[in-house]
Amino acid sequence: MSTAAELDAADPLASYRDRFVGAASDLVYFDGNSLGRPLVSTAGRLGEFVREDWGGRLIRGWDERWMDAPTRLGDELARTVLGAATGQTVVADATTVWLYKLMRAAVDAMGRRDSSRTEIVLDTDNFPTDRYVAEGIARERGLQLRWIEVDSRAGVTPDQLGEAVSERTALVVLSHVAYRSAWLADAAGLTRIAHDAGALVLWDLCHSAGSVPVELDAWDVDLAVGCTYKYLNGGPGSPAFGYVSARLQDELTQPIQGWMGHAEPFAMGPGYRPASGIRRFLSGTPPILGMLPMKDMLGLVEAAGIDAIRAKSVALTSYAVELTDRLLPEVAVISPRDPALRGGHVTFHHERMREVTARLWQRDVIPDYRDPGGLRIGLSPLSTSFAEVEAGLAAVAEELRR
Template sequence: MSTSTEFDASDPLAAFRDRFVGAETDLVYFDGNSLGRPVAATAERLADFVRQDWGGRLIRGWDEQWMDLPTTLGDDLGRITLGAAAGQTAIGDSTTVWLYKLMRAAVDHVARTEPGRTEIVIDTDNFPTDRYVAEGIAAERGLTLRWIEVDTSAGVSADQLREVVGERTALVVLNHVAYRSAWLADAPELTRIAHDAGALVLWDLCHSAGAVPVLLDEWDVDLAVGCTYKYLNGGPGSPAFGYVAARLHDDLTQPIQGWMGHADPFLMGPGYRPAAGIRRFISGTPPILGMVAMRAMLELVEEAGIEAVREKSVALTSYALEVADATLPDVTVASPRDPARRGGHVTLHHDRMREVTARLWERDVIPDYRDPGGLRIGLSPLSTSFDEVERGLAAVATVLGDLR
């Protein structure tokens, strides 16, 4: 096995690490798939924004740039990371709000056109918010949830999906990368299966956007939602994004009709008339500060290239598994070993991992914990070194040894 020093020396993306706040310290950060490190350039950009754009232009900023930022930055996000042509991606609201809007719009459209389709298909290990939103919409609209039982160390397979979709399926909701195991779903195949059954499909991209190449247009995806504070490093609570395929813009009625999605926001008339295109899926005033922070990371991803980012991600997670196999005999791997089926993180299982996580945090080694017994190691490709992986896993071995 090559050493971390050798891997870092041959890493073509190693220099990007210097562009992140805190990367020069000894702290080991294994939680980039929950909250990415800030890009160093973000601090200056936010300060400039406060002094110049906000402080200098004041309300004029809305006319000059801010009104269009949810869609112009959405176009950049789509082009750089999502494989989405312009005019289909918008930024604003939280992940939960986007999930609600797009799930509800989808099932309402199907109810109008094919009223016999009364089921939402979703898996038992889908991210909790997705499941909770689906449960709420099913209750509101008198629909049934059709559950796919999945192994928490894997994810939804093509065979499993084929077994549950059919003439009653309205919408299929899937995670591209499973939040617990990092299972990387076969998105084009699962999308085809849903479409062959006559259903719409919504993909949650929270654990893939910015780390795993996505080709929404090529895969013929209907709808997608994702956050920007993980691998897109937009900061705590930075706004989420929604993708709606252009072919569906005129068919879907979004359920949260706010003034920013109106065809003429400043008309302020008595009735709602949706804007054209993706803008109709915007609801309220967009969070501009969060978008300013996200722009710096998008520029880094574009400079590196999303395929190179993915290559580094695979190398990091593969190295983490090699080190774990060699140094953690009491630990089992709860993530796919095949890199083609693995996203940007690795989950290691041990019955005492909750306690291990707490002790690691005291040592400035920061993973996160997920039941049952999972130590989740999120390796953000542009800000994580191989040396960091080696040092962090050595700390895991030490803590486990102390607990014996």
């Protein structure tokens, strides 16, 4: 087994670490899959915006560049990390709002196509927001939820989805990377199964965008949603994104009709007329400030290359598993051991992990905790070193044995 120093010396992406605030400190950050570190350049970009764009241009900024910011940044995001053509992605709102808008639009469109399609298929270990939104929409629209019971150490398999979908399925809602186990779903294969049943599919990309290669167009995905504050380092509460395949945009009616999605937003007319294309899925005023940190991060991702980022991610999580086997034999690894089936984080199980996590935070080692007994470490490839992984897991071993 190579040492952390050897792995860091051989890491082709090691130099990117210096671009993140605090990465050179002794703090061990194991929560990049919940909130990424800020880039050093973000402080300058925000300050320049306040002085020049906001302070200098004031309301003129809307006419000059801000109105198109959601679609312009959406196209950049699509090109850099989503494997999608232009005109299908827009940045706005929060993940929960996007889930509601796109789930609701999808089931309504399917109901118009075929009134017998009354089921939403999703798994019991999907992220809570996804499940909660689906429950609310089912109540609103008189639909049924069909649950796939999954192993919380894994995720939805093709066989499970094949058994769950039917001629009654309107929509399938799945996560590309499971938030608890890091199970990496076969997005292309599962999408084909949903389509073969005549259903639409919505992918949650929150734990994969910026860490795992995504090919939305090649996979023939219908809809996708993701946040930008994890591996895309957009900052706390940064806006989410929504993807709607071009072939569906004219058919879907989004349910939160706001002025920004109107064909003529400044006409202030008496009725709503949706804009053409992806812009119709906007609702309210875009969060311009919240979009700024992503610009530099997308440039960094493009420079490094998503395939190289994925290779570093696999190396980091594999090293974490190897260290855990050696240093923490009493701990169970509940993420897939095969890196081809694992996203960018690893979860370990022990009954005392809640108290261990609290003590680790006191000593500047920052993982997060997930019931039951799960200590989750999210290793953001561009800002995490192998030495950081080694130091953090040594601290876990010390605290577990105190």
